[in-house]
Amino acid sequence: MKAELLKIAEAVVGKAAAGEQVEVVTVHGKETEIRVYQGEIESFTAAESQGVGIRVVQDGRQGMAYAGSLDSDVLNETLEEARDNASFGTPDEFQAIAEPDGVESVSLDLLDPSLANFANEEKIAMAIDLERSILQADTRIIGVESTDYVDSINTSAIVTSTGIRRANQEGGCYVAASSLASDGVDTQTGFGYSVGRSPANLDIGKASADATERATRLLGAKKTESGRMTVILDPYVTAQFLGIIGSTLSGEALLKGRSLFADRDGDQVAPNFLTLIDDPTDIDAFTATEADGEGLASRKNTLIDQGSLCGFLHNTYTARALGTSSTGSAVRSYNSSPGAGPLALKLTPGESSQSELIEQVGEGILIQGVAGLHSGVNPVSGDFSAGAEGLMIRQGDLAEPVREVTVASTLQRMLLDIQNIGNDLERLPMKSSGVSIVVDDIMVSGV
Amino acid sequence: MLEQDLIERVLNEALKSGGEFAEVFVEDKRSSSALFDDAKVEELTSGRDRGAGIRVVVGETTGFAHTADLSEQGLMIAARAAASATRANGSSSQVNDLEQVVSPSPNKVETFPELVAKETKVNLLIQADEVARSQGAAITQVSARYGDSRRKILVANSDGVFASDDQVRTLFSISCVATGDTGMQTGRESIGRPIGFELFDDVDVEELAERAAHRALTKLNARPAPSGTMPVVIGSGGGGVLFHEACGHGLEADLVNKQASVFAGKVGETVASELVTLIDDGTMSHEWGAFAIDDEGRPAQRNVLIENGVLVDYMWDGLRSRNEGRLSSGNGRRQSYHVLPMVRMTNTYIANGETDPQDIIEDTSTGVYVAQLGGGQVNTATGDFVFGMTEAYLIEDGEITEPIREGNLIGNGPEVLNQIDALGNDFDMGSPGTCGKDGQGVPVGDGTPTLRVTSLTVGGTAG
Numbered sequence: 001m002k003a004e005l006l007k008i009a010e011a012v013v014g015k016a017a018a019g020e021q022v023e024v025v026t027v028h029g030k031e032t033e034i035r036v037y038q039g040e041i042e043s044f045t046a047a048e049s050q051g052v053g054i055r056v057v058q059d060g061r062q063g064m065a066y067a068g069s070l071d072s073d074v075l076n077e078t079l080e081e082a083r084d085n086a087s088f089g090t091p092d093e094f095q096a097i098a099e100p101d102g103v104e105s106v107s108l109d110l111l112d113p114s115l116a117n118f119a120n121e122e123k124i125a126m127a128i129d130l131e132r133s134i135l136q137a138d139t140r141i142i143g144v145e146s147t148d149y150v151d152s153i154n155t156s157a158i159v160t161s162t163g164i165r166r167a168n169q170e171g172g173c174y175v176a177a178s179s180l181a182s183d184g185v186d187t188q189t190g191f192g193y194s195v196g197r198s199p200a201n202l203d204i205g206k207a208s209a210d211a212t213e214r215a216t217r218l219l220g221a222k223k224t225e226s227g228r229m230t231v232i233l234d235p236y237v238t239a240q241f242l243g244i245i246g247s248t249l250s251g252e253a254l255l256k257g258r259s260l261f262a263d264r265d266g267d268q269v270a271p272n273f274l275t276l277i278d279d280p281t282d283i284d285a286f287t288a289t290e291a292d293g294e295g296l297a298s299r300k301n302t303l304i305d306q307g308s309l310c311g312f313l314h315n316t317y318t319a320r321a322l323g324t325s326s327t328g329s330a331v332r333s334y335n336s337s338p339g340a341g342p343l344a345l346k347l348t349p350g351e352s353s354q355s356e357l358i359e360q361v362g363e364g365i366l367i368q369g370v371a372g373l374h375s376g377v378n379p380v381s382g383d384f385s386a387g388a389e390g391l392m393i394r395q396g397d398l399a400e401p402v403r404e405v406t407v408a409s410t411l412q413r414m415l416l417d418i419q420n421i422g423n424d425l426e427r428l429p430m431k432s433s434g435v436s437i438v439v440d441d442i443m444v445s446g447v
Numbered sequence: 448m449l450e451q452d453l454i455e456r457v458l459n460e461a462l463k464s465g466g467e468f469a470e471v472f473v474e475d476k477r478s479s480s481a482l483f484d485d486a487k488v489e490e491l492t493s494g495r496d497r498g499a500g501i502r503v504v505v506g507e508t509t510g511f512a513h514t515a516d517l518s519e520q521g522l523m524i525a526a527r528a529a530a531s532a533t534r535a536n537g538s539s540s541q542v543n544d545l546e547q548v549v550s551p552s553p554n555k556v557e558t559f560p561e562l563v564a565k566e567t568k569v570n571l572l573i574q575a576d577e578v579a580r581s582q583g584a585a586i587t588q589v590s591a592r593y594g595d596s597r598r599k600i601l602v603a604n605s606d607g608v609f610a611s612d613d614q615v616r617t618l619f620s621i622s623c624v625a626t627g628d629t630g631m632q633t634g635r636e637s638i639g640r641p642i643g644f645e646l647f648d649d650v651d652v653e654e655l656a657e658r659a660a661h662r663a664l665t666k667l668n669a670r671p672a673p674s675g676t677m678p679v680v681i682g683s684g685g686g687g688v689l690f691h692e693a694c695g696h697g698l699e700a701d702l703v704n705k706q707a708s709v710f711a712g713k714v715g716e717t718v719a720s721e722l723v724t725l726i727d728d729g730t731m732s733h734e735w736g737a738f739a740i741d742d743e744g745r746p747a748q749r750n751v752l753i754e755n756g757v758l759v760d761y762m763w764d765g766l767r768s769r770n771e772g773r774l775s776s777g778n779g780r781r782q783s784y785h786v787l788p789m790v791r792m793t794n795t796y797i798a799n800g801e802t803d804p805q806d807i808i809e810d811t812s813t814g815v816y817v818a819q820l821g822g823g824q825v826n827t828a829t830g831d832f833v834f835g836m837t838e839a840y841l842i843e844d845g846e847i848t849e850p851i852r853e854g855n856l857i858g859n860g861p862e863v864l865n866q867i868d869a870l871g872n873d874f875d876m877g878s879p880g881t882c883g884k885d886g887q888g889v890p891v892g893d894g895t896p897t898l899r900v901t902s903l904t905v906g907g908t909a910g
Contacts, residue, residue, distance in 0.1 A: 037705070043509040043787060044532035050515060062489070068496040069515045078495070085491035088565050092487055145707040145828070180707060180828055187709070189828045223904070226675045256485045257588045258624055260631065337490055375822035375835030376855040376906070380624055380631045385672070385854035385906040387824070387833035404831050406857050406906025408674065443908045445674035445857075 001028055002167035005157035012054065012075055016161040021057040021097040022079075023160040023294070025334045026050075026070060031152040032120065036127040037144075044124075053334035054082040057097050061089030066335035094320040098294035099162045101326065105290045105297030106281040110170035112198035115151060123149045126199060130175050133208040134192070140181045140216050145189075147177040151199070156334070158295040166295045172286070174429055175202050181215035188221065188403075190214025195286060195429045214368060218389060221401035223446040230364035230419070231407060231442045232357055232393070235426040235434025237367050238347070242432040245411055246278065246342035248379050249303050249311075251318030251329070260382045260412060261309060269309045270415040275348040276304040278313060278329070285344035287431050293330035293338045301327045303342075304415075315340040345432040350421035354436045357422050359396040361438055366391045366398060367407065382410040388444075405446040409439075417441050448473050448611065449499075451545055453519055454603045457501065458542045461526040462605055465537025466503035466510075468769070469526075470604040472742060473499045473517070474784040478596035479560065483572035485588065491565060500784040501525045504766065505533040511787050543607035550746040552739035553732040556615045558643040560595035568593050571647065575621050575656040582660035585667060587631070588624035591656070595644075602744035610744035616735075616890065617646045618879060621656050625663035632669070632852075634662025635837065639879030639890075640733050662819075662838055665850045672839065672854035672907025678814035679856065679903040680807055680842060684875035685819035687893025690725060691795050691882065692823035692832040693860040694718075698752050699778070699790040700767040702827045709830040709861050710758060718758045719864035722800060722898075725753040727762055729777050729793035735879035735892040736793035743779035743788055750776045753864075764790045782887035792882060796894035800870025804897035807869045809845040815905055816840045816847050817856070822880075830860035833906075855906040863900055871897030 009024040016022040033045040052075060053066040063086030065078045089095070131147040151173035159165050176193035192211030194203040233241065253259035261269065270276075280289045280298040289298050294316055302310055313329035314322070318340045330338035358366065371387035378384070385408035392399040409417070422436030454471055461469035475497040482489045498515040499522060510532030514525040572591040579589045595618070601611040620637035636659040638650050681689060697708040704711075710718060719725075729747030731737050738747050743765040751759050763771075764779030767790060780791035808816065816839065823834025833855045840847045876894035 037507070040506075041508045041534075043511060045511040045787070046528050046532055047511075047513050047785065049513070049785060064490050064492040066492070066494045068498060074495065078493075081493040085493060085565070088481070088488060088491050088569050090487035090489075143706055145702075145705050178707075187828050189707075189826055256590075257626070258631070335492075335494055337492070371824045371826070371831070372822075372833030372835060372855050372857075375824070376833065376853070378633060378853050380633050381666075381853070382630065383853045385835075385908075387831065387855060387857045387906070389831075403829070404857055404859060404904065406674070406833070406855050406904060408672075408854060408906050408908045410908075443674055443906075445904050445906045447676055 001155040002157065002169055005155055006159060006165065006167050008070055009157045009159035012079055013159045013161050015079060019058065021161050023055040023097045025053040025156060025158050027156040027334045029152055029154045032123060034124055034127050034149045036131055036147050039128055041124060051334045052078055054078050055097065055337055056082040056086045057095055058086045060091040060093050060095045061086045062095050062337065063089060064337045094317055096316060096320060097160050097162050098164060098296055098316040098326065100164055101296055103297040103299060108283050108288055108290050110288060111153065112171060114198045114200060115171040115173060116153060118199050123199065126175055126202065126204060130177055130204050130207055133204060134177055134179050134211050137208060137212040138216050140183055140219060141179055141212060142182045143180040145178040145180060149175050160295065164295040166291055168290055172197055173199055173202065175204065175207055177207060177211045179211040179215045181219055183219045186219050188215050188218040193429065195427065217391065218401045218403060221389060221403035223404050224392065224402045224444065225447055226445045228441050229444045230361050230438065230440050232361060232364065232366045233437050233439065234366065234368050235424055235436055236428060237370050238437050239428050239430055239432040239434035240370060240373055242345045242347065243430065244377050244379055246345045246432065248411065249313055251312045251314035251322065251340040254312050255318050255321050258380050260380065264309050267309050268307050270304055270307040271418055272307040273350065274304060274307050274418060274421065276345065277302050278342040278345050280343035282344060284427055285433060286427055286429050287344045289343060292328045292343065293332035296326055296328045298343060299328045301329065313340050313342060342431055347421055347435050349423045349425045349435050352420065352422055354422050354424050357420060357436055357438055358393050358398060361393055362396050364393045365402060365444065366393055382412050384408060384411060405444050408443045414439055448475060448599060448601045449517065451609060455542060455545060457522045457526050458603065458605050460523050461501055461503045461530050462542060463539045464530050465535040465540060466505050466530055466533060467540060468504040468605055470502050470602065471499055472784055473601040474598065476596060476598040480592060480594040481568050481572060482592050483576055484590040486576065488569055496783060498784045499525065501529045502787060503529045503533050505535040508533050509787065513785050542605045545603055545609040546607050547609045550610060550739040552612065553730045553737045553747065554641040556643045557645040559615060560597060560617060560643055563644045571619065571652050575652045578653040578656040579621060579623050579660045582657060583664055585625045585627055585664055586623050586660050587626040591621040594618045600742065602742065604744065608744040610740045612739045614641060614738055615643050616641050617643060619652060621659045623660045623663040625667050627667035629667065632663050632666035634659045634666065637878050639735050641735060641737050642733055666852060669850040669852045671909040672851040673905055673909050674907045676902050676904050678811050678899060678901055680811055680814060680816045680897065680899045681895065682816065682818045683804065683871060683873040683895060683897045684877045686817060687796055687877045687895040688820045688823050688834055688880065690797055690895065691792060691893050692825040692834055693863050694725065695792050695795045696825050697827045697830065697860055698761045700761045700763045701790045703761050704767060708827045713758050714760065716758055717756050718861060719753050719756040720867040721756040722867055722870040723753055723756050723864055724798040726751050726798060727792055727795045731794045734794045734876055735890050741777045741779045742781045743775060745775045745777045745779060747793065748777035762790050762792065764788055780889045782889055786887055789885065791884065791889050792891050794892035797896065799872055799874035799896050801872050802869055804871035804873050807871055807897055807899050808842060808847060811842050811845060811899060814842045816842050825860065832860055833857045851907065857904045857906055863903065866901040867898055868901050869899040873897055
């Protein structure tokens with residue numbers, strides 16, 4: 001498949017006219033998605049999809065076109081559209097297709113051969129097992145709204161008229177379940193999942209235990225008093241915040257005057273025990289990749305080093321416009337032009353387990369889930385406010401559950417208010433790994 | 448798009464091994480967009496997506512496959528894949544004679560987007576950028592986007608449905624950054640309708656640009672939002688998303704059937720203040736969530752969900768309504784041919800009330816006035832929801848006073864519905880939205896008159 005996609009992309013790039021830069025991305029995906037409900041298959045999706053994205057830069061003008069097909073007539077039409085679109089762009093001397101930059105890519109083995117050979121019957125059985133295990137785990141579990149097994153093998157190629165030629169293949173799978181618990185009065189929901197490169201890596205027991213505990217421990221949850229409190233963010237919640245902080249460190253946000261960290265290079269933006277890196281070469285990261293969206297080698301970038309801000313993430317365009325080099329941080333799908341941003345974020349873990357953090361904090365809230373981050377965080381101003389649920393921490397122990405409260409601060413203050421980082425690094429199905437963190441002085445709104 | 452004979456052969460193939468129901472959904476979508484950012488035409492993008500999704504239902508199981516190959520061979524392969532996924536094992540079942548149903552579209556398109564020169568589209572953006580920047584030196588960045596799409600769909604199923612629709616959508620949005628002593632603030636405005644370029648005959652992009660810029664400038668002087676529980680007045684138009692989240696999702700039959708909704712088993716019961724009549728209406732002419740047929744071939748419907756506080760009905764798609772032996776309510780929608788349809792809202796709104804909105808504000812001694820809400824999110828099983836305030840003010844002594852910074856509101860759907868104690872007579876629809884569910888986005892509209900909720904939690908930072 002890699003060779004096939006490369007060949008198709010090369011053929012299109014071969015049509016580049018003099019003075020014209022052309023970049024072609026071709027993709028192919030194969031996916032199985034199984035949803036079970038009450039011991040039966042609710043839906044089974046077997047899908048293969050393909051697509052092409054073509055970017056043309058002519059005299060500093062950029063144009064883009066894409067199609068969900070690799071048929072030759074479609075490829076020609078897409079190239080013509082991209083060319084036509086380029087003619088309307090504003091000339092920009094920094095606009096350019098990436099060129100090889102000499103950075104060697106780290107070789108990552110992201111496709112486990114056993115994934116392609118795993119029998120559908122076994123995949124179905126895993127999902128049914130997970131559902132049954134949750135239903136049997138606790139009498140307060142009244143149902144599992146959905147239990148999914150999903151796997152995919154994605155292949156992509158990128159070829160440019162500037163000399164880039166690369167193909168990648170990666171595979172992954174996960175199981176996930178949404179549980180419902182009730183104590184007869186109150187209903188709560190929870191979720192659990194497990195992610196791996198092969199079904200053999202999936203931990204059904206952990207997914208089941210998480211789905212059960214998350215739902216049942218919130219039963220009877222109430223609002224709490226409003227006030228400034230110390231909170232512990234569960235790894236999953238921390239990861240969601242890191243994703244937003246990562247986006248503020250995009251070279252694109254910087255270039256266009258939308259980064260709240262502009263002109264802060266070298267400043268102490270977090271306590272000195274905090275180091276934030278973006279490392280897509282870490283094979284354990286869910287989003288590990290050998291190359292960025294422009295085909296440059298992906299690389300480890302340190303964003304905050306011992307509390308001090310030390311860099312932004314760049315693609316070719318933002319780097320050229322700001323007089324620096326690409327950090328291999330082009331982010332895109334085949335149907336969009338490259339942005340700049342994190343690929344695989346990670347906070348360097350600390351020493352304490354989550355239960356030790358709870359003991360050290362004494363009084364506060366463990367935030368197990370947040371809602372409304374997409375509407376409640378403004379990555380330009382840094383203001384954030386999110387719905388939250390979790391458990392009160394009293395006298396160093398988890399106490400009664402809390403729901404329907406909000407937590408609010410600004411991203412800038414929150415970073416400075418981090419008191420501790422746990423040792424419970426967790427790989428999650430997103431661009432950021434998670435770890436428990438303790439944040440002081442968060443405004444909690446309840447009653 | 449495809450010949451009826453061919454579709455029939457594909458449906459027969461899909462049911463050869465004994466499925467009970469088969470459907471072919473064909474989609475051909477062209478889209479184009481233009482982005483003006485950082486004082487430049489950054490790029491124009493064109494897209495084409497064409498393919499078919501085929502599903503086969505056997506008992507409680509749905510098998511699904513999709514293909515970008517619309518040749519007979521490609522469709523047959525997908526039909527067999529969908530059938531084998533159901534593990535059906537029986538003699539072939541019957542496909543009813545396909546009968547072409549023509550449903551009138553609520554949306555009359557005058558100027559198809561592909562007939563408009565790209566330059567004309569780009570000029571709208573340039574014009575908007577100029578106006579936004581002229582609103583004040585504090586406006587430091589502007590981004591404007593134009594987008595259009597034309598989506599032709601054809602749906603045929605073994606019950607005999609054979610229906611098609613030609614759906615055009617045109618969208619414009621502008622977002623401004625204002626910079627002051629306290630940092631940066633943003634303001635956004637958008638307009639979208641399921642029509643062509645004639646949208647701009649009625650819509651003045653300069654006015655939108657002005658409004659977006661002023662929203663950002665106003666927030667520069669905004670105080671931190673208060674925190675705690677208080678009365679909240681939601682302005683007309685900008686607040687419809689409250690009901691989309693607070694109860695719309697909980698009235699989707701797929702969630703209700705799995706007991707994952709607080710509204711399960713409550714038809715006929717009083718679930719809201721008697722002021723509340725909630726309607727989902729896919730036939731609302733020129734509104735963002737309107738269409739001729741849903742993505743299962745069912746004509747769009749107007750459905751009263753809550754009438755004077757009493758729960759009348761849920762929203763249904765084909766699968767869920769078949770099980771209940773009733774008709775779909777025209778709410779079976781899908782993002783694209785790549786995915787299965789599910790129960791989705793269309794245009795969801797609260798019917799108009801009788802009170803002068805000014806009286807509602809004057810009658811509120813202290814609280815928050817929300818002129819525009821951002822996106823939201825709900826847990827349908829508990830009813831807890833949140834949504835962001837993108838433009839809000841304090842109410843002090845019955846008057847709207849100072850602007851406040853962004854924050855979330857949080858509440859519980861069933862509780863909030865019962866706490867609506869005033870409803871204005873100034874109904875309006877809000878901005879075009881994209882509703883996300885299970886990873887799929889579909890265009891939806893919402894609307895509301897001004898209304899007051901006696902108690903909502905405002906998630907600000909001020910103590």
